[in-house]
Amino acid sequence: MTRSSPFLEKSLSTTPDTLAIVSLSRNNFQPLRLEQSTSAVDGYVHGATLNTRFGSFPHSTLLGIPWGSQVRASVVDTGSRARKRRLEEIESDSNTPTPVPSQDEGDEKVAQRVVAKAVAASSGFVYILRPTPELWTSSLPHRTQVVYTPDYSYILQRIRARPGTRIIEAGAGSGSFTHASTRAVYNGYPNGDGERKGKVFSFEFHEPRFQKLRQEIKDHSLDGVVQITHRDVCEDGFLIDGQSPEATAVFLDLPAPWDAIHHLSRRKIRKGGAEDDADPSWKSPLDPAQTVHICTFSPCIEQVSRTVTEMRTLGWTDIDMVEIAHRKINVMRDRVGVSFPMERGVCATPSDVKEALKKLKSDLKKTHEFHRAQQSGPSSESLDNKMEVDADSATDGSSRPPPDGETSNADEEDQDQEPVFMQGRLTHRTEQDLKTHTSYLVFAVLPREWDAEAEEAAMAKWPCGNETKTIGNLDKQVRKQQKRELLASRKRKKRADDTQAPAENP
C-alpha cells in the first residue's frame, strides 16, 4: 500500500521517517527527515540531531508532537567533541549512570549506547511545521530557478487544476511547481485497477535533476500521483510508453516553449502548423473530450511573442499574457514616543511637550545617579540636591520629581497601561527592494475537437429543431400579432362589461 504523503494527507502530529519543515525564523525554513534513533548517530549520544544557529535539536525532541509546536533547543555537544566527550558528563545530563570509557574507546562505546535523554537548553527554539508546497518552495534545494507561490497559485487556478485533473508539466527543474500541482490535482492514490485519478505528468531532460527529483518524489510519497519522465519534450513529445496522458491542463517552464507546443495538438502537426499524416500510430497527449488550458512561463517578452505566434498558428484561442507583480504588505503600529526607542518602525522623539519634559527629568535623574556613584561625601550630596532642584524647576516647578516607575499624570498612566499591540497608529507599507518580476505567463485554450460523432451525441442529449412551443423572445412580427390580440381581447371584455351594466336614470 502506498504510504500517504504529508503534503496530501493531514496528520495531527510528527512521525518518524516523514518530512518536516523546521521554521528557524520568519523567512528561514529547513526541510528535515525525522528519524527515530535507537543508538548514537554520528557521535551524538542523543541520536540524530539537527544543529542550527538557534541551538541543537535531537530528533527525539521533534517526534510525536503536534505539528506547529515550538521546540526548545537541547544541551548537545556538537561535532567531534561530542564523540570525545567524557560519557560521565553526558550521563549526569540524562541522569543515567554509565561507566566512563577511555579516550580511545569513546567513539565505539558511544555508537553502541542507547540514545541519551535530551535536556532543554536555556535558550533557542524552533517551530516544527507540516510540509506544504508553499513551505517546500521556501526551503527546497534550488537546482534551477523555481516557480514561486504567487505565480503558481494563479497559474493553477487559470489552467483549471482541481482534484482529478491530469496535468502535463515540463521542465520539472527543482520540483517547486510539481509539488504545488500535485496537491491541486490529488483526489486519492490510484489503487491499481485502472481507476482514473488526478495526476501530474512531469518531464525533465537534465539527467542529474531528473534523478534528484525522482528520489524526492519517492521520499515524499508522491510517486502514485506524479509520474516523472526523463525526456526532451521538444524532440519527443509527451506520450508515456506510447500512451496518452489525456491531459486537460499543461504548464511549460522551458527555455523555448514554442518548440514543444506542436506536440500538444489534437492531430499530428509539424512545428509551424503543417499536418503530418506519416505516422498512423500517433496519439494526442490531450483529453479528446475536453477543452485544454495551457500556461507557459517565460522571462522575456521576445519569448512570449514567439510562443503566442506558435499558439495562434496551431489553433489555440483566448490567448492572453499576465505578469504577477506580487508585493508583501507589512502591517504595523507606528508608535511615536521616547518610550519605545529601540524598536523598529518607531520614531524615537517625544510625541508632545509633556513627554519631552518627562524624558528630560529622567535623563537628569540618571545623570544624578551616575554622579552619586562616582562621588561620595557631603559635597556630592549637595550637588545631587542642586541637580534635583534644577530638574524640577526646568519642568513644572514642583518640589521633587515622582519616584521611578510612577507618573504624576493620570493620562500618562492610561497610556502606559495600554497593551503594546494597541499603541500607536496602524500603518501599512510595502516591502522595500522587492524583486517583483519573475516571468510572463501566457495562457491559452484549445477547444475540444468537434466532429460528426460529437454533433450527433450532442443532438441526442439536447435535441433541437423539433420544438412545439417557443418560450422566451420571439421575433418582431409575432410580438406585434400578440399585442394586437391582447388589445382586441381587452376591447371585447370592455364591451361585454358595458352591455351588462344597468342603464343610467335619464
Ligand SMILES: C[S@@+](CC[C@H](N)C(=O)[O-])C[C@H]1O[C@@H](n2cnc3c(N)ncnc32)[C@H](O)[C@@H]1O
Ligand atoms: C526553470 S527550470 C523549471 C523549474 C520548475 N518549474 C520549478 O518550479 O522548480 C526549467 C527546466 O526545464 C528543463 N528543460 C529545458 N528544456 C527542456 C526540454 N526540452 N525538455 C525537458 N526539460 C527541459 C531544464 O533542464 C530545467 O530544469
